[in-house]
Amino acid sequence: MLWSALVGTIEQGLVYGIMALGVYLTFRVLDFPDLTVDGSFPLGAAVAAKIIADGGNPFWGVCLAIVAGCAAGLITGVLNAKLKISGLLSGILTMTALYSVNLRIMGRANIPLLRKPTVINWFGQYGLTPWMFFIVVLILTKLLLDTFLKTEVGFALRATGDNEQMPRSCGVSTDSMKLLGLSLSNALVALSGALVAQYQGFADVGMGIGTVVAGLASVIVGQALVRVNGLGWATLGAIVGSIVYRLAIFGALRLGLEPTDLRLITAVLVVIALSGPSLQSIWEKYLRGKDHAADIPTL
Amino acid sequence: MLRISQLCKIFTSGNGMEQTALDCVDLHVGPGDFVTIIGSNGAGKSTLLNAVAGVYGVEQGRIWIEGQDVTLWPEHRRAALIGRVFQDPMIGTAASMTIEENLAMALKRGCRPGLRFGVNQQNREHFQELLSLLDLGLENRLKEPVGLLSGGQRQALTLLMATVSSPKILLLDEHTAALDPKTAEQIGELTRKIVASRRLTALMVTHNLQDALEFGNRTLMMDRGNVILDVRNPRRAKMTVDDLLEQFASLRGKRLLDDRALLA
Ligand SMILES: Nc1ncnc2c1ncn2[C@@H]1O[C@H](COP(=O)(O)OP(=O)(O)OP(=O)(O)O)[C@@H](O)[C@H]1O
Ligand SMILES: [Mg+2]
Numbered sequence: 001m002l003w004s005a006l007v008g009t010i011e012q013g014l015v016y017g018i019m020a021l022g023v024y025l026t027f028r029v030l031d032f033p034d035l036t037v038d039g040s041f042p043l044g045a046a047v048a049a050k051i052i053a054d055g056g057n058p059f060w061g062v063c064l065a066i067v068a069g070c071a072a073g074l075i076t077g078v079l080n081a082k083l084k085i086s087g088l089l090s091g092i093l094t095m096t097a098l099y100s101v102n103l104r105i106m107g108r109a110n111i112p113l114l115r116k117p118t119v120i121n122w123f124g125q126y127g128l129t130p131w132m133f134f135i136v137v138l139i140l141t142k143l144l145l146d147t148f149l150k151t152e153v154g155f156a157l158r159a160t161g162d163n164e165q166m167p168r169s170c171g172v173s174t175d176s177m178k179l180l181g182l183s184l185s186n187a188l189v190a191l192s193g194a195l196v197a198q199y200q201g202f203a204d205v206g207m208g209i210g211t212v213v214a215g216l217a218s219v220i221v222g223q224a225l226v227r228v229n230g231l232g233w234a235t236l237g238a239i240v241g242s243i244v245y246r247l248a249i250f251g252a253l254r255l256g257l258e259p260t261d262l263r264l265i266t267a268v269l270v271v272i273a274l275s276g277p278s279l280q281s282i283w284e285k286y287l288r289g290k291d292h293a294a295d296i297p298t299l
Numbered sequence: 300m301l302r303i304s305q306l307c308k309i310f311t312s313g314n315g316m317e318q319t320a321l322d323c324v325d326l327h328v329g330p331g332d333f334v335t336i337i338g339s340n341g342a343g344k345s346t347l348l349n350a351v352a353g354v355y356g357v358e359q360g361r362i363w364i365e366g367q368d369v370t371l372w373p374e375h376r377r378a379a380l381i382g383r384v385f386q387d388p389m390i391g392t393a394a395s396m397t398i399e400e401n402l403a404m405a406l407k408r409g410c411r412p413g414l415r416f417g418v419n420q421q422n423r424e425h426f427q428e429l430l431s432l433l434d435l436g437l438e439n440r441l442k443e444p445v446g447l448l449s450g451g452q453r454q455a456l457t458l459l460m461a462t463v464s465s466p467k468i469l470l471l472d473e474h475t476a477a478l479d480p481k482t483a484e485q486i487g488e489l490t491r492k493i494v495a496s497r498r499l500t501a502l503m504v505t506h507n508l509q510d511a512l513e514f515g516n517r518t519l520m521m522d523r524g525n526v527i528l529d530v531r532n533p534r535r536a537k538m539t540v541d542d543l544l545e546q547f548a549s550l551r552g553k554r555l556l557d558d559r560a561l562l563a
Binding site for chain 2: 148150151152153154155156158159162163165166167168169170171172173174229
C-alpha cells in the first residue's frame with residue numbers, strides 16, 4: 001500500500017519534472033518570471049484530452065499540446081518583448097486568457113479519460129510502466145535541453161538572461177531570444193500537462209493553479225540539493241527537486257495535513273527559499289547597526 | 300568609415316522637458332582614425348556613441364558605416380560592424396558564462412546563431428592564443444565563469460571580445476574610468492596595442508586630457524551637444540593639456556574659473 005503510494009508519488013515527481021525543466025528555462029536561464037505556466041499546463045492537458053476523448057490518436061494529441069504550449073509562450077513573449085508590457089503582467093495576461101481558451105477547447109470544465117487509449121497505455125502494452133516511460137521522456141528532454149544550451153543559440157539565450165547588453169553588442173536580438181525561450185519553456189510545460197492528464201485520467205480547467213509555484217519550488221529545492229555548478233547539473237537539480245517536492249507533499253499529507261493546505265505550504269516554502277539572501281542581509285545590517293557607534297569611517 | 304550628418308538627439312523627460320543631447324552633429328572619421336573625445340559632463344559624448352551603436356533612434360540625421368546607411372538598423376544588426384567597451388566592466392560580458400563561451404559569442408558577432416555547438420576545440424586553441432596576448436593568465440581559465448574575474452580582467456576580456464572579429468568601428472566610452480589607476484593604465488596600453496595591431500577605427504571617450512592627447516591621432520571636444528573643437532596630428536602633437544583648456548575656455552566664450560575641473 002505504502003509502496004504503491006510511494007511509486008505513484010515518484011511518478012508524479014517525474015511527470016511534473018518536465019514542467020520543472022520548463023520553469024527552469026524561463027526563471028533561471030532566461031531570468032524571466034513567466035506566469036504563463038499556470039495557463040499553458042492545463043492548455044496542454046486540454047488539447048491532449050480533447051483529442052483523446054474524441055477518439056483521436058493520443059500521440060497526435062501530445063504533439064498538438066506541445067505546439068499549443070509553444071504558441072502560448074510566444075504570445076507572452078510578444079506582449080513583453082514587442083509590446084513592452086512587463087514580464088510578470090505579460091504572463092498573467094496570457095494565463096488569464098488561456099483559462100477561457102482551455103474551456104473552449106474542452107467544451108466543459110472536466111474531461112475524463114478513463115478507458116481511453118493514452119500514450120501511457122500504449123507503452124504499457126510493451127511492458128513499460130508509467131515511471132519507466134516518464135523517466136525516458138524526462139531524460140530525453142533533459143539531455144536535449146542540456147545540449148541545446150551548449151549550442152550557439154543556447155549561448156545567446158543564456159547571455160540574454162544574464163546581461164542583455166552583452167548579446168546585443170554581439171549581434172544577437174534579445175527580443176527573439178525571449179520569444180524562443182518562452183515558447184520552448186511553455187512547450188515543455190504543455191507536454192507535462194498533456195502527460196499528467198493521461199496519467200491521472202482526466203483534464204480539468206482548474207488543474208493549472210499553482211503550477212508555477214510548484215515548478216519554482218522544484219527548481220529551488222533542486223538547486224539546494226544538487227550543489228554542483230554546470231548546466232547538466234542544474235537541469236538534474238530541477239528533476240530531483242520535482243521528485244523531492246512531491247515526496248514532501250506526500251509526507252505532509254500523511255502527517256495529516258489537508259490537501260487544500262498544500263498551496264499555502266508551498267508558497268511559504270518558496271518565499272523562505274527566495275528571501276534567504278535578503279533575510280540574511282537584513283540581519284547583517286541589523287547587527288552592523290547595533291555597533292554603529294563604535295564604527296570609525298575608514299577609506 | 301564612419302560618417303554622421305546633421306545628427307540630433309533630443310531626450311524628453313517624464314515631465315515633458317526636452318534636453319538636446321546632440322545638436323546637429325556632423326562628423327567624418329576615416330579608416331584607421333583613432334579619435335579621442337573629451338567634454339564636460341552632459342556634453343553628449345555617450346549619446347554620440349550610443350547613437351552610432353544604435354541603442355536608440357535619433358530625431359534627425361543619418362549615420363553611415365562603410366558607406367552603408369545604418370540609421371534605421373536596430374542595435375543588434377549594427378553590432379556586426381561595431382565593437383564596444385563600456386565604462387562599467389560588468390556590462391560587456393555575461394558573468395554566469397565561461398570565458399570561452401563569452402569569447403565564442405563575440406567571435407560569431409553578426410552571424411545568426413545556429414544549432415552548432417557554441418565552442419569547439421579549434422576555437423579553444425584560438426582563444427588561448429588571443430588570451431595569452433593579454434598576459435593575465437586567462438588562457439588557462441577558459442572554463443571559468445567570467446563572474447570570477449576582477450573588474451580589470453573583465454574589461455580586458457571585453458576589449459578582446461569587442462575587437463576579436465575586427466569590427467569596422469570600435470567604440471570606447473570611458474572604458475578605464477571605473478578601474479584603479481594601475482589597471483586603467485594597463486587597459487589603456489592594451490587598447491593602444493590592439494587598435495594598432497588590428498588597424499582599427501576607434502572612438503574613445505575619456506575625461507583624462509593627457510590621455511586624450513596621447514591616444515590616437517585626432518581629438519574632438521564636445522560641449523552641449525556640439526563638436527566645438529576637432530584637432531588632428533600634426534597640430535595636435537604639439538598641443539598640451541593647457542592648450543586644450545585654453546581652447547575650451549575661448550570656444551565656450553567665457554572664462555571659467557576652473558575649466559580643468561569642468562572638463563575632467
Ligand atoms: N537615456 C537618457 N534619457 C534622458 N536624458 C538623457 C539620457 N542619456 C543622456 N541624457 C541627457 O543627455 C545629455 C548628454 O548626456 P551624455 O550621457 O551623452 O553626456 P556625456 O558627455 O557622456 O557626459 P559624462 O561625461 O557625464 O558621461 C545630458 O544632459 C543627459 O542628461
Ligand atoms: Mg558619458
